[in-house]
Amino acid sequence: MNTLGYAILSALGRKPCSGYELVQYLDAVWPAKHSQIYPRLSKMEQNGLLVFEEVVQTGKPDKKIFSITEKGRETLEKWVTESPSDPIMRDEFLIKINSIWLSDEESAKKLIQDRISNLEQKVAYRADTIAELEQKHRENTMSKHFGRYLLFNRRNMMDKEEISWCEWVLNLLEKTNFNISKLMLWLIGAGKLNLVIQNMMAVSEI
Template structure:
Protein backbone atom coordinates (compact mmCIF):
# COMPACT_ATOMS: atom_id res chain seq x y z
CA UNK A 1 0.00 0.00 0.00
CA UNK A 2 1.34 3.40 -0.94
CA UNK A 3 0.83 5.95 1.83
CA UNK A 4 -0.48 9.30 0.67
CA UNK A 5 0.74 12.60 2.05
CA UNK A 6 -2.47 12.97 4.06
CA UNK A 7 -1.72 9.67 5.84
CA UNK A 8 1.92 10.36 6.66
CA UNK A 9 2.68 10.58 10.37
CA UNK A 10 5.54 10.47 12.81
CA UNK A 11 6.95 7.39 14.51
CA UNK A 12 4.52 7.74 17.41
CA UNK A 13 1.66 7.12 14.99
CA UNK A 14 3.16 3.82 13.87
CA UNK A 15 3.83 2.85 17.48
CA UNK A 16 0.13 3.45 18.19
CA UNK A 17 -0.87 1.29 15.21
CA UNK A 18 1.50 -1.41 16.44
CA UNK A 19 -0.19 -1.48 19.85
CA UNK A 20 -3.71 -1.38 18.42
CA UNK A 21 -2.75 -4.16 16.02
CA UNK A 22 -2.41 -6.44 19.03
CA UNK A 23 -5.65 -5.43 20.72
CA UNK A 24 -8.10 -2.50 20.96
CA UNK A 25 -7.55 -0.16 23.88
CA UNK A 26 -8.29 3.30 25.24
CA UNK A 27 -6.03 6.31 24.96
CA UNK A 28 -5.07 5.90 28.61
CA UNK A 29 -4.07 2.28 28.05
CA UNK A 30 -2.12 3.29 24.96
CA UNK A 31 0.11 5.58 27.01
CA UNK A 32 0.96 2.65 29.28
CA UNK A 33 1.69 0.19 26.46
CA UNK A 34 3.77 2.75 24.57
CA UNK A 35 6.29 2.97 27.42
CA UNK A 36 8.01 -0.09 25.98
CA UNK A 37 8.03 1.19 22.40
CA UNK A 38 7.92 4.96 22.14
CA UNK A 39 7.14 6.83 25.39
CA UNK A 40 4.71 9.72 24.86
CA UNK A 41 2.49 12.06 26.85
CA UNK A 42 -1.29 12.07 26.69
CA UNK A 43 -1.10 15.54 25.13
CA UNK A 44 0.80 13.96 22.21
CA UNK A 45 -1.33 10.83 21.90
CA UNK A 46 -4.90 12.17 21.81
CA UNK A 47 -4.49 14.75 18.99
CA UNK A 48 -2.74 12.10 16.90
CA UNK A 49 -5.52 9.57 17.56
CA UNK A 50 -8.04 12.06 16.24
CA UNK A 51 -5.99 12.69 13.09
CA UNK A 52 -5.45 8.97 12.49
CA UNK A 53 -9.17 8.32 12.90
CA UNK A 54 -9.94 11.02 10.32
CA UNK A 55 -7.47 9.36 7.93
CA UNK A 56 -9.17 5.99 8.34
CA UNK A 57 -6.21 4.30 10.03
CA UNK A 58 -8.22 3.47 13.14
CA UNK A 59 -11.76 3.56 14.46
CA UNK A 60 -13.24 3.87 17.93
CA UNK A 61 -16.36 3.01 19.83
CA UNK A 62 -17.84 4.84 22.82
CA UNK A 63 -18.03 2.84 26.01
CA UNK A 64 -20.35 4.13 28.71
CA UNK A 65 -19.10 4.01 32.27
CA UNK A 66 -21.00 4.43 35.50
CA UNK A 67 -19.72 7.14 37.81
CA UNK A 68 -16.99 8.31 35.44
CA UNK A 69 -16.69 9.78 31.95
CA UNK A 70 -17.32 7.59 28.92
CA UNK A 71 -14.22 6.37 27.12
CA UNK A 72 -13.24 5.61 23.55
CA UNK A 73 -11.84 2.19 22.65
CA UNK A 74 -9.65 2.43 19.56
CA UNK A 75 -8.89 -0.38 17.11
CA UNK A 76 -6.85 -0.57 13.94
CA UNK A 77 -8.50 -0.69 10.49
CA UNK A 78 -7.40 -2.66 7.46
CA UNK A 79 -5.97 0.55 6.04
CA UNK A 80 -4.04 1.01 9.28
CA UNK A 81 -2.65 -2.54 9.11
CA UNK A 82 -1.49 -1.99 5.53
CA UNK A 83 0.13 1.33 6.45
CA UNK A 84 1.93 -0.31 9.38
CA UNK A 85 3.09 -3.23 7.23
CA UNK A 86 4.46 -0.85 4.59
CA UNK A 87 6.30 1.19 7.20
CA UNK A 88 7.83 -1.91 8.85
CA UNK A 89 9.55 -2.87 5.60
CA UNK A 90 10.74 0.69 4.87
CA UNK A 91 14.48 1.19 5.35
CA UNK A 92 15.31 3.13 8.49
CA UNK A 93 17.25 6.35 7.77
CA UNK A 94 20.43 6.74 9.81
CA UNK A 95 20.74 5.80 13.47
CA UNK A 96 18.15 6.35 16.20
CA UNK A 97 18.65 9.41 18.40
CA UNK A 98 18.68 8.61 22.12
CA UNK A 99 18.04 11.46 24.53
CA UNK A 100 18.61 10.81 28.22
CA UNK A 101 18.87 13.63 30.75
CA UNK A 102 20.92 11.38 33.04
CA UNK A 103 23.75 11.26 30.49
CA UNK A 104 24.04 15.05 30.49
CA UNK A 105 24.18 15.05 34.29
CA UNK A 106 26.88 12.38 34.25
CA UNK A 107 28.85 14.41 31.72
CA UNK A 108 28.57 17.42 34.03
CA UNK A 109 29.54 15.70 37.29
CA UNK A 110 32.57 17.96 37.56
CA UNK A 111 30.24 20.79 38.62
CA UNK A 112 29.26 19.07 41.87
CA UNK A 113 30.92 17.18 44.73
CA UNK A 114 31.54 13.47 44.97
CA UNK A 115 28.67 12.77 47.37
CA UNK A 116 26.12 14.27 44.97
CA UNK A 117 27.70 12.42 42.07
CA UNK A 118 27.44 9.11 43.92
CA UNK A 119 23.83 9.83 44.90
CA UNK A 120 22.96 10.54 41.26
CA UNK A 121 24.34 7.14 40.24
CA UNK A 122 22.82 5.26 43.18
CA UNK A 123 19.39 6.74 42.42
CA UNK A 124 19.77 5.59 38.82
CA UNK A 125 20.60 2.06 39.98
CA UNK A 126 17.52 1.97 42.23
CA UNK A 127 15.21 3.10 39.41
CA UNK A 128 16.71 0.63 36.95
CA UNK A 129 16.38 -2.26 39.40
CA UNK A 130 12.71 -1.40 39.95
CA UNK A 131 12.10 -1.32 36.19
CA UNK A 132 13.82 -4.69 35.76
CA UNK A 133 11.77 -6.26 38.56
CA UNK A 134 8.46 -5.02 37.13
CA UNK A 135 9.48 -6.10 33.64
CA UNK A 136 10.39 -9.60 34.83
CA UNK A 137 6.80 -10.04 36.02
CA UNK A 138 5.54 -9.02 32.57
CA UNK A 139 7.98 -11.44 30.92
CA UNK A 140 6.75 -14.29 33.13
CA UNK A 141 3.17 -13.46 32.22
CA UNK A 142 3.93 -13.53 28.49
CA UNK A 143 5.88 -16.79 28.85
CA UNK A 144 2.80 -18.38 30.42
CA UNK A 145 0.97 -17.63 27.16
CA UNK A 146 3.38 -19.97 25.30
CA UNK A 147 4.93 -17.41 22.99
CA UNK A 148 5.55 -18.47 19.40
CA UNK A 149 7.45 -16.49 16.79
CA UNK A 150 4.29 -16.04 14.75
CA UNK A 151 2.15 -14.88 17.67
CA UNK A 152 1.20 -11.27 18.35
CA UNK A 153 2.96 -11.53 21.74
CA UNK A 154 6.38 -12.43 20.32
CA UNK A 155 7.47 -8.86 19.54
CA UNK A 156 6.55 -7.66 23.03
CA UNK A 157 8.31 -10.66 24.56
CA UNK A 158 11.66 -10.05 22.84
CA UNK A 159 11.50 -6.29 23.47
CA UNK A 160 10.91 -6.86 27.18
CA UNK A 161 14.00 -9.07 27.26
CA UNK A 162 16.00 -6.48 25.32
CA UNK A 163 15.03 -3.73 27.76
CA UNK A 164 16.06 -5.86 30.73
CA UNK A 165 19.40 -6.74 29.16
CA UNK A 166 20.12 -3.07 28.49
CA UNK A 167 19.06 -1.98 31.98
CA UNK A 168 21.12 -4.73 33.64
CA UNK A 169 24.12 -3.66 31.58
CA UNK A 170 23.64 -0.07 32.70
CA UNK A 171 23.37 -1.18 36.32
CA UNK A 172 26.76 -2.90 35.93
CA UNK A 173 28.16 0.24 34.31
CA UNK A 174 26.85 2.40 37.19
CA UNK A 175 28.57 0.13 39.73
CA UNK A 176 31.77 0.44 37.70
CA UNK A 177 31.56 4.25 37.82
CA UNK A 178 30.94 4.15 41.58
CA UNK A 179 34.02 1.98 42.00
CA UNK A 180 36.07 4.47 39.99
CA UNK A 181 34.94 7.26 42.32
CA UNK A 182 35.67 5.20 45.42
CA UNK A 183 39.10 4.17 44.13
CA UNK A 184 39.81 7.82 43.36
CA UNK A 185 38.99 8.68 46.97
CA UNK A 186 41.32 5.94 48.23
CA UNK A 187 44.14 7.28 46.06
CA UNK A 188 43.53 10.80 47.34
CA UNK A 189 43.53 9.51 50.91
CA UNK A 190 46.79 7.62 50.37
CA UNK A 191 48.39 10.66 48.77
CA UNK A 192 47.26 12.71 51.73
CA UNK A 193 48.82 10.23 54.17
CA UNK A 194 52.02 10.09 52.16
CA UNK A 195 52.15 13.88 51.96
CA UNK A 196 51.55 14.19 55.69
CA UNK A 197 54.27 11.61 56.37
CA UNK A 198 56.71 13.42 54.11
CA UNK A 199 55.90 16.73 55.82
CA UNK A 200 56.52 15.17 59.24
CA UNK A 201 59.88 13.86 58.08
CA UNK A 202 60.83 17.32 56.84
CA UNK A 203 59.82 18.85 60.18
CA UNK A 204 61.78 16.19 62.05
CA UNK A 205 64.80 16.84 59.85
CA UNK A 206 64.67 20.61 60.42
CA UNK A 207 64.36 20.05 64.17
CA UNK A 208 67.30 17.63 64.14
CA UNK A 209 69.62 20.04 62.29
CA UNK A 210 68.57 22.99 64.45
CA UNK A 211 69.65 21.08 67.53
CA UNK A 212 73.16 20.44 66.21
Protein backbone atom coordinates in the same frame (compact mmCIF):
# COMPACT_ATOMS: atom_id res chain seq x y z
CA MET B 1 2.26 10.07 9.64
CA ASN B 2 5.02 10.44 12.17
CA THR B 3 6.69 7.64 14.14
CA LEU B 4 4.22 8.01 17.01
CA GLY B 5 1.42 7.22 14.59
CA TYR B 6 3.11 4.00 13.50
CA ALA B 7 3.76 3.11 17.16
CA ILE B 8 0.04 3.53 17.83
CA LEU B 9 -0.85 1.32 14.85
CA SER B 10 1.62 -1.27 16.13
CA ALA B 11 -0.10 -1.30 19.52
CA LEU B 12 -3.58 -1.48 18.05
CA GLY B 13 -2.47 -4.22 15.68
CA ARG B 14 -1.89 -6.31 18.77
CA LYS B 15 -5.27 -5.56 20.38
CA PRO B 16 -7.84 -2.76 20.73
CA CYS B 17 -6.83 -0.24 23.40
CA SER B 18 -8.11 2.81 25.22
CA GLY B 19 -5.99 5.96 25.17
CA TYR B 20 -4.82 5.21 28.71
CA GLU B 21 -3.75 1.69 27.73
CA LEU B 22 -1.87 3.07 24.73
CA VAL B 23 0.21 5.35 26.97
CA GLN B 24 1.22 2.34 29.07
CA TYR B 25 1.95 0.11 26.09
CA LEU B 26 3.97 2.72 24.21
CA ASP B 27 6.23 3.27 27.21
CA ALA B 28 8.23 0.20 26.12
CA VAL B 29 8.32 1.21 22.46
CA TRP B 30 7.94 4.94 21.87
CA PRO B 31 7.14 6.87 25.11
CA ALA B 32 4.55 9.62 24.65
CA LYS B 33 2.25 11.71 26.81
CA HIS B 34 -1.54 11.82 26.74
CA SER B 35 -1.34 15.29 25.20
CA GLN B 36 0.61 13.83 22.27
CA ILE B 37 -1.40 10.65 21.80
CA TYR B 38 -4.98 11.93 21.77
CA PRO B 39 -4.55 14.53 18.98
CA ARG B 40 -2.74 11.90 16.93
CA LEU B 41 -5.58 9.42 17.48
CA SER B 42 -8.08 11.98 16.22
CA LYS B 43 -6.11 12.61 13.02
CA MET B 44 -5.62 8.91 12.39
CA GLU B 45 -9.33 8.27 12.86
CA GLN B 46 -10.11 11.01 10.34
CA ASN B 47 -7.69 9.37 7.89
CA GLY B 48 -9.38 5.99 8.24
CA LEU B 49 -6.42 4.28 9.92
CA LEU B 50 -8.37 3.40 13.05
CA VAL B 51 -11.89 3.40 14.43
CA PHE B 52 -13.21 3.65 17.95
CA GLU B 53 -16.11 2.33 20.01
CA GLU B 54 -17.41 4.46 22.84
CA VAL B 55 -17.90 2.46 26.04
CA VAL B 56 -20.36 3.80 28.59
CA GLN B 57 -19.09 3.61 32.16
CA THR B 58 -21.00 4.07 35.41
CA GLY B 59 -19.62 6.59 37.87
CA LYS B 60 -16.79 7.73 35.61
CA PRO B 61 -16.35 9.26 32.17
CA ASP B 62 -17.08 7.14 29.12
CA LYS B 63 -14.03 5.86 27.26
CA LYS B 64 -13.11 5.15 23.66
CA ILE B 65 -11.66 1.80 22.61
CA PHE B 66 -9.57 2.18 19.46
CA SER B 67 -9.03 -0.55 16.84
CA ILE B 68 -6.89 -0.67 13.74
CA THR B 69 -8.67 -0.71 10.36
CA GLU B 70 -7.68 -2.66 7.26
CA LYS B 71 -6.21 0.56 5.85
CA GLY B 72 -4.26 1.03 9.06
CA ARG B 73 -2.97 -2.52 8.92
CA GLU B 74 -1.85 -2.11 5.31
CA THR B 75 -0.13 1.19 6.18
CA LEU B 76 1.70 -0.44 9.08
CA GLU B 77 2.63 -3.51 7.02
CA LYS B 78 4.19 -1.34 4.31
CA TRP B 79 6.07 0.80 6.83
CA VAL B 80 7.48 -2.22 8.71
CA THR B 81 9.49 -3.29 5.64
CA GLU B 82 11.24 0.08 5.35
CA SER B 83 14.66 0.69 6.92
CA PRO B 84 14.34 2.57 10.22
CA SER B 85 15.86 5.98 10.80
CA ASP B 86 18.87 6.34 13.08
CA PRO B 87 17.74 6.28 16.74
CA ILE B 88 17.31 9.56 18.59
CA MET B 89 18.37 9.40 22.20
CA ARG B 90 17.98 12.22 24.73
CA ASP B 91 18.85 11.51 28.34
CA GLU B 92 19.52 14.27 30.87
CA PHE B 93 21.51 11.81 32.96
CA LEU B 94 24.15 11.54 30.21
CA ILE B 95 24.64 15.31 30.16
CA LYS B 96 25.19 15.24 33.92
CA ILE B 97 27.69 12.38 33.54
CA ASN B 98 29.55 14.31 30.88
CA SER B 99 29.78 17.28 33.30
CA ILE B 100 30.39 15.21 36.42
CA TRP B 101 33.78 16.83 36.95
CA LEU B 102 31.92 19.90 38.22
CA SER B 103 30.33 17.90 41.04
CA ASP B 104 31.68 16.84 44.42
CA GLU B 105 32.18 13.16 45.16
CA GLU B 106 29.10 12.67 47.35
CA SER B 107 26.81 14.37 44.85
CA ALA B 108 28.29 12.22 42.08
CA LYS B 109 27.65 9.06 44.09
CA LYS B 110 24.06 10.09 44.73
CA LEU B 111 23.54 10.73 41.02
CA ILE B 112 24.70 7.19 40.25
CA GLN B 113 22.83 5.59 43.16
CA ASP B 114 19.57 7.28 42.16
CA ARG B 115 20.04 5.98 38.62
CA ILE B 116 20.56 2.44 39.93
CA SER B 117 17.44 2.69 42.09
CA ASN B 118 15.36 3.94 39.19
CA LEU B 119 16.60 1.18 36.87
CA GLU B 120 16.06 -1.55 39.47
CA GLN B 121 12.45 -0.42 39.94
CA LYS B 122 11.86 -0.62 36.19
CA VAL B 123 13.42 -4.10 35.98
CA ALA B 124 11.27 -5.33 38.87
CA TYR B 125 8.12 -3.75 37.40
CA ARG B 126 8.58 -5.66 34.14
CA ALA B 127 9.19 -9.01 35.84
CA ASP B 128 5.57 -10.23 35.92
CA THR B 129 4.89 -9.12 32.35
CA ILE B 130 8.01 -10.86 31.07
CA ALA B 131 7.12 -14.06 32.95
CA GLU B 132 3.63 -14.04 31.43
CA LEU B 133 4.93 -13.39 27.92
CA GLU B 134 7.62 -16.04 28.39
CA GLN B 135 5.03 -18.66 29.19
CA LYS B 136 2.59 -17.80 26.40
CA HIS B 137 4.55 -16.44 23.46
CA ARG B 138 8.25 -17.34 23.57
CA GLU B 139 7.93 -20.25 21.15
CA ASN B 140 5.29 -18.67 18.90
CA THR B 141 7.02 -16.17 16.63
CA MET B 142 3.75 -15.56 14.77
CA SER B 143 1.96 -14.38 17.90
CA LYS B 144 1.00 -10.71 17.98
CA HIS B 145 2.58 -10.61 21.43
CA PHE B 146 5.97 -12.05 20.38
CA GLY B 147 7.39 -8.62 19.55
CA ARG B 148 6.35 -7.34 22.97
CA TYR B 149 8.14 -10.29 24.55
CA LEU B 150 11.31 -9.36 22.64
CA LEU B 151 11.04 -5.66 23.56
CA PHE B 152 10.55 -6.20 27.26
CA ASN B 153 13.52 -8.55 27.41
CA ARG B 154 15.64 -6.09 25.43
CA ARG B 155 14.79 -3.25 27.80
CA ASN B 156 15.54 -5.35 30.87
CA MET B 157 18.87 -6.55 29.47
CA MET B 158 19.88 -2.98 28.67
CA ASP B 159 18.84 -1.69 32.09
CA LYS B 160 20.71 -4.49 33.86
CA GLU B 161 23.81 -3.68 31.79
CA GLU B 162 23.59 -0.03 32.80
CA ILE B 163 23.15 -1.02 36.46
CA SER B 164 26.43 -2.96 36.17
CA TRP B 165 28.11 0.10 34.68
CA CYS B 166 26.81 2.32 37.48
CA GLU B 167 28.07 -0.12 40.09
CA TRP B 168 31.47 -0.09 38.37
CA VAL B 169 31.58 3.71 38.63
CA LEU B 170 30.62 3.65 42.31
CA ASN B 171 33.25 1.03 43.02
CA LEU B 172 35.84 3.12 41.19
CA LEU B 173 34.99 6.20 43.25
CA GLU B 174 35.02 4.35 46.58
CA LYS B 175 37.99 2.08 45.93
CA THR B 176 40.39 4.62 44.50
CA ASN B 177 39.33 7.66 46.55
CA PHE B 178 39.54 9.71 43.36
CA ASN B 179 37.76 13.01 43.42
CA ILE B 180 35.68 13.81 40.34
CA SER B 181 38.41 15.78 38.61
CA LYS B 182 40.87 12.91 39.01
CA LEU B 183 38.28 10.44 37.76
CA MET B 184 37.67 12.45 34.61
CA LEU B 185 41.40 12.87 34.03
CA TRP B 186 41.84 9.13 34.40
CA LEU B 187 39.03 8.38 31.94
CA ILE B 188 40.39 10.88 29.44
CA GLY B 189 43.96 9.68 29.86
CA ALA B 190 42.88 6.07 29.42
CA GLY B 191 40.90 7.01 26.34
CA LYS B 192 37.72 5.65 27.90
CA LEU B 193 35.53 8.71 28.35
CA ASN B 194 34.05 8.65 24.85
CA LEU B 195 33.60 4.88 25.08
CA VAL B 196 31.71 5.22 28.37
CA ILE B 197 29.37 7.84 26.93
CA GLN B 198 28.79 5.79 23.76
CA ASN B 199 28.03 2.65 25.76
CA MET B 200 25.59 4.51 27.96
CA MET B 201 23.86 6.01 24.94
CA ALA B 202 23.53 2.54 23.50
CA VAL B 203 21.77 1.16 26.59
CA SER B 204 19.65 4.15 27.67
CA GLU B 205 15.94 4.60 26.97
CA ILE B 206 13.65 5.75 25.33
